[in-house]
Amino acid sequence: MFQTLKNFYHKLGSYPWFYKISGKVIPFVGVLSISLIVISSIWGLFFSPIDAVQGDVYRIIYFHVPAVSVSQVIYYSMSVAAAVFLIWRMKMAGVYIKSLAPIGAAFTFIGLLSGAIWGQPTWGTWWVWDARLTSTLVLFLFYLAIIGMQSTFASRKSADTAVSIITLVGVVNLPIVKKSVDWWNTLHQPASISISGESSISNEMLIPLLLSILGVYFFVFFTGLLFMRAEISTREQNKEWFKKLSSNN
Amino acid sequence: MIYFIKILKKEFLIYSRKSSSFISPVVFFLISISLYPIGISNDPGILKNLAPGLIWITVLLSTLISFQNIFSEDYEDGSIELLLASGQNLSLIVLIKIFVNWIFSCLPIIILSVLSVFLLYFPQEGLKPLIISLLIGTPTICLFGALAGALSLGKNSITGPALMLPLSLPVLILGTQAINYSLNGINFSSNILLLTAILVFLLPIILFASVGALKLHFN
Amino acid sequence: MLKTANLSYKFDDKYIFSNLSFEFANDSVFKLVGDNGTGKSTLLKILSGIYKNYEGDLSFSEDDFVFYSGHKTGLKNNLTARENIYFDIRLPKISHSQINSVLEQLDLIDYSDIQSVYLSEGQKRKINIASFMLSKANLYLLDEPFNNLDPKTTIFLQEIFDMKINAGAKIIFSSHDRSKDNFPVIDMNLFN
Numbered sequence: 001m002f003q004t005l006k007n008f009y010h011k012l013g014s015y016p017w018f019y020k021i022s023g024k025v026i027p028f029v030g031v032l033s034i035s036l037i038v039i040s041s042i043w044g045l046f047f048s049p050i051d052a053v054q055g056d057v058y059r060i061i062y063f064h065v066p067a068v069s070v071s072q073v074i075y076y077s078m079s080v081a082a083a084v085f086l087i088w089r090m091k092m093a094g095v096y097i098k099s100l101a102p103i104g105a106a107f108t109f110i111g112l113l114s115g116a117i118w119g120q121p122t123w124g125t126w127w128v129w130d131a132r133l134t135s136t137l138v139l140f141l142f143y144l145a146i147i148g149m150q151s152t153f154a155s156r157k158s159a160d161t162a163v164s165i166i167t168l169v170g171v172v173n174l175p176i177v178k179k180s181v182d183w184w185n186t187l188h189q190p191a192s193i194s195i196s197g198e199s200s201i202s203n204e205m206l207i208p209l210l211l212s213i214l215g216v217y218f219f220v221f222f223t224g225l226l227f228m229r230a231e232i233s234t235r236e237q238n239k240e241w242f243k244k245l246s247s248n249n
Numbered sequence: 250m251i252y253f254i255k256i257l258k259k260e261f262l263i264y265s266r267k268s269s270s271f272i273s274p275v276v277f278f279l280i281s282i283s284l285y286p287i288g289i290s291n292d293p294g295i296l297k298n299l300a301p302g303l304i305w306i307t308v309l310l311s312t313l314i315s316f317q318n319i320f321s322e323d324y325e326d327g328s329i330e331l332l333l334a335s336g337q338n339l340s341l342i343v344l345i346k347i348f349v350n351w352i353f354s355c356l357p358i359i360i361l362s363v364l365s366v367f368l369l370y371f372p373q374e375g376l377k378p379l380i381i382s383l384l385i386g387t388p389t390i391c392l393f394g395a396l397a398g399a400l401s402l403g404k405n406s407i408t409g410p411a412l413m414l415p416l417s418l419p420v421l422i423l424g425t426q427a428i429n430y431s432l433n434g435i436n437f438s439s440n441i442l443l444l445t446a447i448l449v450f451l452l453p454i455i456l457f458a459s460v461g462a463l464k465l466h467f468n
Numbered sequence: 469m470l471k472t473a474n475l476s477y478k479f480d481d482k483y484i485f486s487n488l489s490f491e492f493a494n495d496s497v498f499k500l501v502g503d504n505g506t507g508k509s510t511l512l513k514i515l516s517g518i519y520k521n522y523e524g525d526l527s528f529s530e531d532d533f534v535f536y537s538g539h540k541t542g543l544k545n546n547l548t549a550r551e552n553i554y555f556d557i558r559l560p561k562i563s564h565s566q567i568n569s570v571l572e573q574l575d576l577i578d579y580s581d582i583q584s585v586y587l588s589e590g591q592k593r594k595i596n597i598a599s600f601m602l603s604k605a606n607l608y609l610l611d612e613p614f615n616n617l618d619p620k621t622t623i624f625l626q627e628i629f630d631m632k633i634n635a636g637a638k639i640i641f642s643s644h645d646r647s648k649d650n651f652p653v654i655d656m657n658l659f660n
Contacts, residue, residue, distance in 0.1 A: 006532045138415040145411035152404050158465040162400055165458060166412065169396075173415055180419040184426060239481075252560050259544075259555040265582070266546035325538025328557075334516040334536040335557050467513070468521050 013090045015232050016241045022225045029222045031091035036215030043210040060118045062209060066216035068111035068136065074104035074220060075139060077147075079171040082164035084146075094160030095235070097167060098150060099227035103220055113134055131182035138177050142170035156235065256342055260349040270318060271353040274311040278358045280306045282368050293370035300371040301379065301428035304362050308355065308383060309390060313413055315354040317393025317401075319346055320463065324402050333467055337461045347395045347456075348387075355387040378431040378441075383426040385444045387418050392448075392455040399462035420447065458463055469493060470515070470532065470607065470638065474524035476512055484510050485659040488524075492640070498631055499649075500642040502656025506652045508642035509539060511656070512609045515524035515640065528607075539612060541592050545585035549576055549595050552584055570598045572618035574621070590616045597621070601628055608632065 038091045044062035051058040078097050085093035115133065116126040127133065146163050153159035236242045262460050264270050286296060323329045332342055344458040362379060365371040370378070396410040427440035470492035477484045484507040494497065500508045513519045514526070516536035529533075535558055543552045553559065553567050572575045574594050579587060583597070593616050600608065614622055629639060640654075 045465050134418075138418065141411045141415050144410045148407040149400065152401050152408060153465060154479075155465075155468050158468045162462060165461065166400070166408075169412075169458070170415070177415060177418050178421045184422045219437060235481075252557070255555060255560065256557065260549065261523045262555070263544055263546050322545075325540075326544065327538050327542040328544070330513070330518050330540065331537050331557055333518045333534065334513075334534065336517055337557075373550075464520075467518050 001018055005245065011013075013037055013092050014048075014234055015092070015239075015243065016126050016245075019229060019242075019245070020231055022229055024224065026225050027231075029218055029225065033215055033222045035216030036211055036218060040208045040212035044205075044212060048208050049203050050164040057118065057121045060114050061205075062212045064114040064118055065209060066213045067107045067114060069088050069213060070216050070220055071104055071108040071111050071136070071139065073217075074100050074107065075142070075167075075174075078104065079167050083166040085160060085164045086168075094156075094164070095228050095231045096224075097146070097160070097163055100224055101146045101163075103223050103227065105140060105147060107220070108136060112140065126232055129181070133180045134181045135174055135178040139170075140172060142166070142174075145170075150155065182247075242243060252337060252353055253341060253345065254331070257345050257349070260346060260441055261352075263289070264349055264353045267299050270315070270355055274315055275357050275361060276360055277311045277314065278307055279364075281310075283370065295308075296318060296369045297371060299363055300369040301375065301425045301432075302377050303369065303424050304365055304379065305383075305386075308342045308358050308362070308387060309417055309421060311358060312354060312387070312390050312437065313410060315350070316391070316398045316409065318354075319350050319395050319398045320402055321398065322433045324466070329463060330467070333362065334414060339463070341460055343395065343463070344456055346392050350395075351391045355383075355391060370433060375432050378428045382427045382444060385441060385448060386424040388421045389444070389448045389451060390417050392459075393417055395459045396455050396462065400458045402463070402466055423447075429440055441448045469529045472525065472528045473618040475511075475514070475526060476523040477507060477514060477519070477521070477579040478523070483660075485527075485656060488659045490636060494522040497629060497641075499653050499654055500640060500656060501644070503648050506656035506660055509611050509655050512536070512611050512640065512642060513538070532607045533605045534607045534609060535600065535603045536609045537596050537600060537611060537613065539628060541596050543584045543592055543595060546583055548581045548583055549587070549591075550580045551599075552595055559599060559602055562602055565567055566602060569599070573601075574598055574624070578588045584595055590618065590621075593617060594621060597625055597628070606637045608637060609640070610639065612642050612644070614641075614643060614645065625634065635645050 002124060041236050045059050048059075051055060078100055081096045081100075085097070112133075115136075119128070120126050121215055148161055149163050149166055153162060176229040233242065269329075282303075286383070289299065290296065320329065332339060359380060362383060363376065365379075366373055367378065390413075393413055396416075397412045400412070401409040423440045424443050427437040427444075430437035430440065473489050474486075475488040477613075478486075484505075488511070488653070490498075500511065504507050507654075510519065513536075514522050516534055518536070535640060542556075544555075547555065549571065550567055553570075554562060555593035556562075568580075570575070571580050576591065576594055576598065579591060584592060587595075593613075600613070601608070613625060617625065619660065632639060
């Protein structure tokens with residue numbers, strides 16, 4: 001068991017293996033993710049029941065929740081990759097962070113934007129300085145810092161190392177920001193708007209929501225693979241295996 | 250030991266010669282403090298409430314301007330290469346650099362923040378927590394500045410500011426809160442203790458990270 | 469004694485030079501020549517300990533005390549020539565009288581209290597030569613020390629080289645000048 005895991009890890013670190021396998025996987029993941037997103041969007045927007053309190057506005061949930069959840073999951077996965085890169089010097093982890101950062105930034109932005117659009121009619125405001133929104137904004141800033149850092153170093157390896165450090169600093173910093181804003185809010189201004197009001201959600205709403213979340217996750221998987229392949233092909237364009245591969249096609 | 254004292258003296262001399270290093274933060278602070286009443290309101294009641302946050306934010310922004318100074322010149326003129334070649338303890342040297350940078354870019358503003366009593370109608374009894382929170386909070390900000398500066402050496406990118414803001418947020422919150430607490434008669438010592446804990450905890454970590462980031466440019 | 473065995477350096481995946489092996493005995497000097505980008509400066513930075521990511525072996529003897537002078541001078545714009553030498557981190561123990569005598573030999577004494585930002589490129593080089601003269605190191609790694617020097621100072625620097633070598637020091641320096649002089653040569657073009 002351990003041996004197979006170890007083998008898998010070593011294979012994962014190899015560019016040619018990854019390039020070959022990902023090329024086979026991409027079409028399936030792409031079709032799956034896009035059909036899931038289309039199905040869940042149509043279901044969520046047209047066929048799921050109207051919310052008793054919010055009316056039709058709530059339907060933005062089918063975009064907002066998947067975006068926010070995936071933006072955080074991407075960051076956590078990037079911090080795992082950062083640790084792997086710093087400890088075992090696995091080059092693929094650097095490729096992973098560089099490729100996923102723009103995707104994460106995009107979904108964080110979608111999350112913030114859809115949240116604001118949702119917030120306006122329901123709470124009467126585009127923005128609230130509460131812990132969740134502030135930490136999402138900070139998450140966005142960390143994504144920007146990671147993207148900006150890529151061009152600061154001449155050497156690819158140095159850039160990957162620096163980006164890994166930043167990613168880990170961010171993963172430590174995020175809960176601290178969340179906690180301190182939370183604390184500041186509860187003591188400073190008694191919450192005039194409660195965002196965390198838990199409402200029970202009916203099955204007819206839940207199923208398309210779960211489908212949309214699944215769809216977005218697969219979409220990130222899909223775009224992640226595409227971006228990683230693009231990154232590998234720029235890094236390895238002068239290598240023998242890559243030249244052989246591209247001459248075959 | 251003689252070695253590090255010499256570096257300390259050298260840094261002091263360089264900063265004192267480079268008048269912009271300490272005059273521009275001071276001027277920036279004075280301009281902002283005098284613009285707030287004009288831009289926001291000259292009503293003492295409003296200014297008094299905003300003063301703690303305004304002072305803290307101004308200090309934060311002025312360090313944002315000066316954090317590039319810590320390493321950029323050393324990088325341009327080749328001093329960092331000589332430091333690396335010397336084989337001496339780099340974290341101690343970086344610590345000296347951050348300390349001198351703090352003395353010249355933060356300390357004058359902290360002293361000048363007393364002026365807010367006149368300009369922003371800041372209540373005098375709030376001065377003690379203001380000064381204490383700034384004295385303990387700004388070194389942490391300078392540490393973050395050193396890390397951001399070391400990472401974004403040689404190139405102006407979004408990275409520095411994008412890193413500084415989220416990292417400084419907890420310090421800003423704790424600092425302004427300490428002042429507001431004391432103005433409302435609440436004990437603010439827990440905030441000061443937390444600020445101290447953050448500084449003590451982060452000092453070795455950020456120092457280590459900054460040295461690592463510096464070395465990454467020479468790989 | 470300085471010795472390298474199969475020393476290679478790569479920037480990301482591209483080798484700058486590879487399999488460099490040489491032995492550096494006492495009382496000697498080497499001139500590094502080679503085209504641009506063949507790794508002259510890189511080799512000096514590796515030998516001085518600035519770059520650590522090399523492959524292969526590099527060994528010093530116990531008593532080697534290294535003095536490195538790079539392409540960038542390391543001079544502080546806001547300090548005078550005298551202060552720059554006094555605070556030079558490569559010269560931890562230096563007295564003002566020593567500095568004065570060297571500045572006089574280099575005809576820098578008239579400029580010694582002017583901030584370096586106002587000095588010419590050649591004068592800045594001369595300040596670096598002053599540090600080089602004052603150093604008590606026994607292994608000198610100099611990156612293009614003869615650049616930007618007038619003929620008089622070039623001859624003077626060559627004399628300093630001879631003096632240092634006679635005193636038992638070792639010098640490795642890089643140069644673009646392939647013309648014959650009595651220095652043994654390491655040609656970096658051969659290790660590409």
